[in-house]
Each structure stands twice: as C-alpha cells, then as structure tokens.
Amino acid sequence: MSLKRINYWLIASLCFFLAIPSEPALAKDLLQLQWGYDITNGGQSATSSYSMKSVTDAMGNESLLVTKVNKNNDYYIDSVDAKTGELLWSIPTDNEYTLSDDGYMFIFHDNQVSAKHIATGEIRWTAPLPGTQEDFLRNGAELAYPGENGSLYVVMHADDSKSSTLYYYDTKGTLIQKFKVPYLIEQITGNVIIGKKFSDHPDFYMSSLTTGKK
Template identity: 70%
Template structure:
C-alpha cells in the first residue's frame, strides 16, 4: 500500500509530504510486531476516534492510556501495559480528568476529585472540591495541575480575572494549602506559577508556588505571549506578532540569558520544548533547528514544505513523512542531534487505514483507524 496519508492524534488536517535533500542511504527498517490489543475489549464494540498517551510511574511501570470516543458519544479510557499489551483497567469517561507525568489520573465528577494510580487502577484518595459546584464548572479540569506522587494543585480565577486562589491536595488527598494571589494564573511549571495582572495583559509574571509572591515580571508586547518551561528549569518566553517570533531564554530565577528573532508562519511554525533543549521548525527558511537551553544551536537539517512533526512519546525522537526521488518515505530523527535513525519506505507500511505513534527511537504503535486494534512494533536497527 502506498503511504497516502498519516493521521496524528493532534493534527486536525492532513499532513503535507515533506522533501529533504539526499542523505546517505540507511539500512531498510522492517516492522516486527510485538503484541496486539483489541481496544474494543474494555469499552463499547466500536469507536469512531481515539488518541493515546504513555506514562511511566516512579517504579518504572509503563502504561498506555487510550481515549476512545464511540459513535453514540460514549467515551472510555483503556489502560494497557505498554510492554505486554495486557489490559490493566477500563472506565467510562463521562467526566473530566487530568493525567500526571508520573503515573496518576485525576478524575473529576459530582464536585469531587479522585486520584487513581494508572498502573494498578487503584484509587488512592477521593476528596471534595473546594468552593461551590458552579466554581468548578467554570474552571473545569484545565484548572488542575498534577503535582508529584499523586498530589494535586487547583486554581480558581476570579470573575474579573484579576486574582486567583490556589489549593493543594497532598499525596493522601488532604486539602493542606490554600493561597490567594492578586494575579491571574495561567499554569504551574515546576515550583513556579505563571500569571499576569489580568487575563489578557501582555506582561507575564513568575510567581513562587510556595509563597505566592511575584519573583519576576517578563515584559511582553503586542501579539501572543506565553511561557514554556524546559525540564532543566529554563523558561522560554515567546511573543508572536505578525511574521516574527521573539524568543527569550530565562534561567530558573527569572534572569534573561538570551534573545532570538525567528521567522514565524501561522499554522506551520512549531516549537517543541524538550529536557534541556528545544526544537524549532523554521518554515520560511526550510530548516529544522535544534537549540540548547542556553540558546546555542546544536544542529540543523534541511526541511522543505514543512508540515507538523510527530514527536515521540518519550521525546527522544520524532518523525515526519517525506518524498525522495518520487518515492514516499518516513524519516525518524534523534532529538539529541537531528541524526537520522530510520528511513522506512512506503512499501513496508500500510498506513492507509492506520494512525501511528512513535514511542521511542526504535518502536512504533499503530491503531486501525476504525478503532479496533492497537499493534506494538519494533524497528530493526
């Protein structure tokens, strides 16, 4: 089957095929199935859409969370062991939820929140939400920010968007902290709150999660202003205005270290925050650029007619479709250096009716687009 299209769970439209200049030919990669899982086992008999997320808990258990939307607006989550394909648990999701990176899912229903361990399916605590039910309905699950080891932060923004109240549930579900701040809160990153004077103010604040005191004001300007945080503590402030992205790197205390002016193209330019570096897709100049958290360029590669990239679930690699010498290929690159890890030609893949998820440097998951089978495969080196 020809590689006509690839559907990613976060892409609303079809990807454009990309073109890259000739590079040394690598050994062909062959797909080696490891296990299959019928994703209809845990829920209804058919699904019309699906997405997937991988989480690893503190003891190394790897779980796949498969969200399934049925034809009758019935929604389910299956938790599957990533190593064996065994169903761990399944539940209907007629409620909102948030997932932590260290293996917990927080379920919100009937003005209560429950913390569930993903690998075991055990509910470790349930607590009543603070405030009146209508306050929670206004905030939704987006107001929740998972902490570590099953703890949880919630923040309520006031009606006038000029102040917020922060709540903290510890690992046993006890509401042990309440903090009111005279700022509008956007997000929690590490030990910092990102906020502003009011909802649409261009300046952003770094606020201590422990004390609620403002540590740093990051001046914005016209256009769209937001902050992303790398795992090493670096804050990336990006301002998008017209055809330019102004990118600034701050250390963990809010000190400005560097500034870059980068070309921006709506719906095409992408910025991916990694552990101690970030990936920038320069559509205007047809390049993929990899930078360290200090703003130093690590590597760059040609990237023509750029579409969206599929980042691996472990963020150690990424993939995109390409056309070389009129032949369709799939390119997998290393996020450490942009080295090409795999080149797979279309003759080896049948993706006409499948979605694809890269989970590490040598492995792929495939889900039939009719929502029936999840297949774990291994790429030969």
C-alpha cells in the first residue's frame, strides 16, 4: 500500500469518528423533555394503574386524557394539554362515559347525560336520559353515539328486545325522539344504522340515520 493511500485512509477514518456524537451528547438529546406531568398529583394520589388517550377537538386543541385508578379502586380522569403538559381539569368518576372524535366527553350519571368539552372542561349542556337510569344501564353507554359539535345519539332497546328507539340530542342538549325501528340497533356508522332482528340473527338491517328507512 502506498504512503499516499495510507494518508487518505487515515484522514477518512478521522472524519468518520469526528462525525459521531459523543455518548453524553446522544444521551442529552434523547433525554431532553419538553414537559413532564406527575400522574400522582405530587404524591397526593397513590396511583396503581393508568391509561392514556389522545383527543383532538375541532379547533385542533389536543388533550391527553389520563384515566387513573388508585389503591382504593377510585377512578379519576385528568385532562392534560398535550403541548404544555398543563393540567386542564381533573374529575373523579365512577360513571359511564363515551368520547367523541371532535373533543367531547359525554358523562352519564343520575339519569342524566352531560356534554363536557375536553379542552376547556366546560359542561356545554346537561339533559335527562330517555327512560330511567336502569333502562340506560341495561342498554349501556356503548349504545350512545356522539355526533358532531357536542350532539349525541342514544339508543334504547324495548323490554321485549324486538325493537329500538333512536333519540337525538342537538348541540344545545335538546332531546328529540328520532324514530322507532322494528329491530335492535347495534351500531351507527356515519349516516348508516346497522341492526339485527335479534342479537344472534345472521342477517343485518341497514337503514338511513336521517329517516330510518332501509
């Protein structure tokens, strides 16, 4: 190997090692946090487990919903600003609730439903449920389907499990009975209602959410 080729190899090797950041530099870049949030509320809550979900409202405000369970099996929900880590609000909850895709939480408690705006914590409206609390608990919050801008559809099954009634809460919480259908509503997807004659029936009904017609 010529002396000239050896010099080129040494120079290339030196450039390669100089281009690699030192280990402390890499660690510093990896560990540098924009913000941190203490899910134990500064040690005031002995959190035994938690889950987290990101929710973005129609204005683009992203919140992190942290559901926590303490050692006494008490449930809490914290709403945290995803950009700053600031705690927006926190509530204890042993209630049923469902979330919309545009930033609302619908909370079901004491035969009422409330629409809570996640980014601000504001309760936009509260209204009575159609039927009794027992009726709703029998049907479950999985039969509540968020609409747009804080509106909500609620399905109630008849006692004989042969029909369903669809109710609609508008953006101000005004309750309107939409219509009754001679089958069990199992799902609402977009503007389509999907149902069955009974839960184990192999055939599906597909109807318009606006009119209830097949």
